[in-house]
Amino acid sequence: xxxxxxxxxxxxxxxxxxxxxxxxxxxxxxxxxxxxxxxALAGWVIPPDLGIFLNAGDAVxxxxxxxxxxxxIGNHLGYVYPPLLAFVMIPLSILPAALASSIWALxxxxxxxxxxxxxxxxDWRCYPVALxxxxxxxxxxxxxxxxxxxxxxxxxxxxxxxxxxxxxxTASAVAAKLFLWPLALWLAFxxxxxxxxxxxxxxxxxVFVPWIAIGLAGLRQYPALLQEVADQQDYRSYSVIAxxxxxxxxxxxxxxLSLLLGVALLALAFRAARNHATSLRDRDRISLGYVLAxxxxxxxxxxxxxxxxxxxxxxxxxxxLSVLWxxxxxxxxxxxxxxxxxxxxxxxxxxxxxxxxxxxxxVGSLRPNGPKSVAK
Numbered sequence: 249x250x251x252x253x254x255x256x257x258x259x260x261x262x263x264x265x266x267x268x269x270x271x272x273x274x275x276x277x278x279x280x281x282x283x284x285x286x287x288a289l290a291g292w293v294i295p296p297d298l299g300i301f302l303n304a305g306d307a308v309x310x311x312x313x314x315x316x317x318x319x320x321i322g323n324h325l326g327y328v329y330p331p332l333l334a335f336v337m338i339p340l341s342i343l344p345a346a347l348a349s350s351i352w353a354l355x356x357x358x359x360x361x362x363x364x365x366x367x368x369x370x371d372w373r374c375y376p377v378a379l380x381x382x383x384x385x386x387x388x389x390x391x392x393x394x395x396x397x398x399x400x401x402x403x404x405x406x407x408x409x410x411x412x413x414x415x416x417x418t419a420s421a422v423a424a425k426l427f428l429w430p431l432a433l434w435l436a437f438x439x440x441x442x443x444x445x446x447x448x449x450x451x452x453x454x455v456f457v458p459w460i461a462i463g464l465a466g467l468r469q470y471p472a473l474l475q476e477v478a479d480q481q482d483y484r485s486y487s488v489i490a491x492x493x494x495x496x497x498x499x500x501x502x503x504x505l506s507l508l509l510g511v512a513l514l515a516l517a518f519r520a521a522r523n524h525a526t527s528l529r530d531r532d533r534i535s536l537g538y539v540l541a542x543x544x545x546x547x548x549x550x551x552x553x554x555x556x557x558x559x560x561x562x563x564x565x566x567x568x569l570s571v572l573w574x575x576x577x578x579x580x581x582x583x584x585x586x587x588x589x590x591x592x593x594x595x596x597x598x599x600x601x602x603x604x605x606x607x608x609x610x611v612g613s614l615r616p617n618g619p620k621s622v623a624k
Contacts, residue, residue, distance in 0.1 A: 284389040289353040291346035298352050298391025300327050304334035305341030308462055315466030318473050328477050331458040331466075332423045333393070353388050359395035360384055360556065366402035367563040377573050378559055382580050386590060387553035394553030397425055401540070401560050404431065408532060411443045418443075419450035426474075427547035433514060434539040437521040438532055478548040483594045486602050487550040494596040503548075510546035513538050526616040537561035537614045544606075552590060555606060561613035572612045579605055 287293045294302075304314035304327040314327040314334045327334065340348040360378055369375075378384060387394045400421040407413030414435060421428040432451070435444035459467050466473070482489045482502075488509060492502035517538035521531050540557050544550055558576065566572055582588035582601060592598035 285353070285385045288349055288388055288391065291350040294345050294349050295352075295389060295391025297393075298349060299345075301333065301337045301391070301393075302341045302345065302348060303327070304329075304331075305337030305339075308334045308458075309338050309341060311462075313462060313465035315469070315473065318469045318476055321473075321476060325473070325477055325480065328473055329425065330423055330455050331462055332454050335458050335461070349391070352391055356388050356391075356395045357384075359399040360559070363395070363398045363402035363559060364563055366399075366406045367560060367567075369563045369567045371568040373569040374563070374567075374573055377569065377577050380580070381556065381559075381576050382583070382588065383552050383555040383558070383576070386551075387556060390551075390553060390590070392551065392553035393424060394551075394556045397421060397428065397554075398556050398559055400424065401428075401431070401557065405532075405536065405560070405564070408435075408438075408440070411440075411446060414440065414443045415446035415450050418447035419454050422447075422451045423454035428543050430514060430517075430539045430543045430546070434517065434521075434536055437518045437535055437539075439521075482548040484591045485549045485551055486555070486592065486599055487548055488545050488603075489548050490550075490592065490594070491599045491603050494592070494594055494599045506545060506548070510542045513542035513545060517542065520614075530616045533561070533564045534614050534616065536564075537610060541610050552602075555602075558606060558609050558613075562609060565613040565615065565617070572609055576605065576609060 284293070284295075288295045288298075307314040307327075308331065314331065316324075316326040340352060343351070357379055361375055364375060364378060384395065386392070400417055404414055404417035404421070407417060418431045418435060421431055432444050432447050435441075435447060459465075483493050484490070488506040489499070489502040492505055493499060497505075517535040520526075520538055521535035523531055523534075526534070537560075540560060544554060544557070547554075562572055579588060579602075582598075586598075587601045588598050592602075
């Protein structure tokens with residue numbers, strides 16, 4: 249027992265030393281080169297999304313609502329997530345903001361690395377490539393939760409045959425970001441009916457218990473808040489709605505096409521889950537990829553940090569470094585031509601370029617490996 253305790257203490261101390269060394273290196277590097285992600289890691293800036301999360305955590309800690317009045321919200325939406333995330337952020341909200349920024353940046357990178365491990369990636373070359381992906385760097389720059397969502401999806405995959413494990417992972421993903429609700433359908437499509445039902449019940453608990461804890465503040469206005477988010481930001485993001493509108497389509501046409509494409513992808517997920525010409529693992533893997541694609545298609549707002557979810561189908565299909573991994577990394581050069589940025593602001597070129605890139609990675613990741621594939 250003492251030996252195990254000593255070993256754990258040694259691991260904790262070593263991890264803390266490595267983390268401190270990384271932050272110190274970031275501070276040195278930030279003096280030499282301006283990069284928003286590097287500055288966030290150094291604690292020199294408070295990423296905008298993280299600042300919102302920290303304020304929400306502080307609000308619920310002190311018994312205040314994290315939500316703003318929709319009628320007076322203006323262009324600053326503030327906190328727009330279900331309250332669970334605000335409670336999760338309480339430990340960071342009590343720290344100095346600079347320290348919280350460094351810790352969250354380190355955790356963001358750790359979320360990505362841990363996800364790859366859970367998804368079965370053992371090729372060390374994939375890890376630095378994934379950490380340098382433009383979508384990962386975007387998540388660090390803004391302090392966003394895309395990598396945390398990726399980690400939850402990775403846990404869902406790893407524990408997909410555990411009723412409580414899969415249900416809790418699915419519920420956590422939906423309670424953190426509602427657009428991932430199709431994950432519950434994936435459980436049903438793959439024959440995990442009991443787990444799917446349990447995931448819905450746990451989702452209600454994870455969404456409404458934190459809301460009860462803050463006196464149901466903001467609950468009545470929450471649908472209006474989500475609509476306000478869509479109205480203000482759908483054309484500024486990388487969603488299908490933004491794509492159609494940037495190409496000259498109406499808002500109504502964009503919503504219809506988004507819905508039709510999302511339903512088609514869910515139908516393909518169901519078909520893949522029932523395709524007995526492939527292995528059980530391939531059925532689970534391919535249907536999960538279609539469900540993740542449907543989640544991104546159906547949501548009216550898609551920010552770049554959401555696209556780290558591409559790592560899930562990619563890692564499952566290509567656990568060793570391949571062209572698809574480098575293909576996304578190469579997209580970093582698009583910054584130089586202004587073909588990619590945090591928000592396309594309704595311009596067609598960045599939305600088209602990223603849409604094509606994402607589609608190629610999804611298509612390349614959704615090919616069956618053959619009927620004899622049995623790897624975990």
